[in-house]
Amino acid sequence: MTVIDAQGLVKRYRTGGQTLYALAGIDFALEPGEFVSIMGPSGSGKTTLLNILGLLDTPTEGTVLLEGQDVTGLGDSKRTSLRKQTIGFVFQHFYLLPTLTAVENVEVPLLLDSDPGVTKRARTLLERLGLGERLDHKPDELSGGQKQRVAIARSLINSPKVVLADEPTGNLDSETGRQILDEFRRIADEDDVAIVAVTHDDLVNEYVDRTVHLVDGTIGRERKNGG
């Protein structure tokens, strides 16, 4: 089943007397296990699209179906619950809580649920991502690549259907970037999680199934990798 199916997305902003189109009619669908990158110049609407797909923002026009369910008009509280159940986020600046250890950071999305299995699951995820030695380290004791692995583990703690990544390699050198992209590829293939990465980094395109190019809020050319 299609994980996300967005049709005719339009996002308008009014600033002063002008109307700005961040998105000007976009169709976007995502299948399970698919790794897709969204590229485009600054201001092309990449982040807006990602926010709408991640239920952080709502479109002015168009519909978003999440696993077949129309989520377009939902209120803040319902969208928040759906984010918690089905979506994982990875950010360019990692955004780990500096006061919590690696394991605790991974637990954060489910921390208020008092679910006794969460810690075990967080440790397993970190071990899978090669951070078995750094479970109880605080973020300032971790390298950039290690922080991003913690962030990836955090995005997976709720067993999401889709992970949305905003410039996931933006703060990493190319070697570390490759390791992170390998992890994404593996997660997409092994866990059947759909991944959308917004990026400027051409390196990403070596790992994805397809790349969507955005230009001025519309979809430009689309390229499929490996046929």
Place this chain on the structure above:
Amino acid sequence: MAGRFFPAALMARRNLTRTKMRSLLASLGIVIGVVAIASLGMFGVALQYSFTQNLGDVGNQLTVYPNSGENVTELTERDIRAIRREASATATVSPVMTRVEPVSYNRGDPVRETIYGVENPAELYEAQEGRVSPFRTGALVGSSVADEHDLHPGSQITVNGTNVRVQAVLEEGEPFSSTNPDNRVIMSTNSFSQRGYSEVYVIESTGTAANETAMGIRESLNEREERVFVQELGSIVDTIEQQFQIINTVLAGIASISLLVAGISILNVMLMSTVERREEIGVLRAVGYQKRDVLKVMLMEATLLGVLGGIAGVVLSIGAGLAINHYAVGDAMAVFRLPNAWYVGAAFTFGVLTSIVSGLYPAWKAASEEPVDALRG
């Protein structure tokens, strides 16, 4: 691990340790506020306590005076009988005459003094030296008079030219009682030529009985005209206690200004913290924290600051209370009396409440930020 059961508390605690100095200073405000309220409250209680200690057991005493405003200059035997009727069977009713005479002690120059005539002084007083009864011809002197003029049983004083032998020096009386004999010279009523009395003491067994008797006396003697004026020491004590209550409230009010300042400092700290952690809070919202979850975490921080400051404040207050009670009442352990517990408890509660209230606005501000805006950087 407490963090397992109170995950919001875990996050809040860690957040506070991030800026230790700032958190410490913020809760120091609460500490000062709690100590101020509690110790001023306890100071008031100690004052009141030492006052009532001095006041002693006077709540059960009445004094009946003739009302000179209505041209009643003395109380008659009939009045005394009426008072005895109103007083309960166990009460002591002691009518007193007064006259002013030149008195000289130790053959010095005569001074005009009030001589008190009491029929049966044994029912009011006990002797420090000598014997109070039987009482016919001599004089009884209060302890202050005796000290001043070096009088002892057997000493001679001269009253209006007649030598009178001092029969006893009386025990010190209660400082605020109208029967207090310390500055008095008392002689038998036989030595008085007049018949009327200038005051009547009624001593009941309880304050309530004294109050009822006072009402009864007013009713029967003041029926047609305001013949007498009844002074109840109990009601004076009540008035004074009310005054103390007002003083205490004012003191606590002044002290709570320091809590207000503490609250503003917590508000400030929390606002700074929400600005600094804007993205972190945005991430929390993105990964599925509801607004109320963010609110909970932030309020937990404010609560922890308050509880921390409150506990430190209570400990310091008890220390201050020990000192206050040591110096004011002479018994440091008096700090563990109920009214003090009330003040300390109230100070702690106000401290914590102030923190929570101060945390409300920053917490609400943090919770209502759109995650999209927070994460835009």
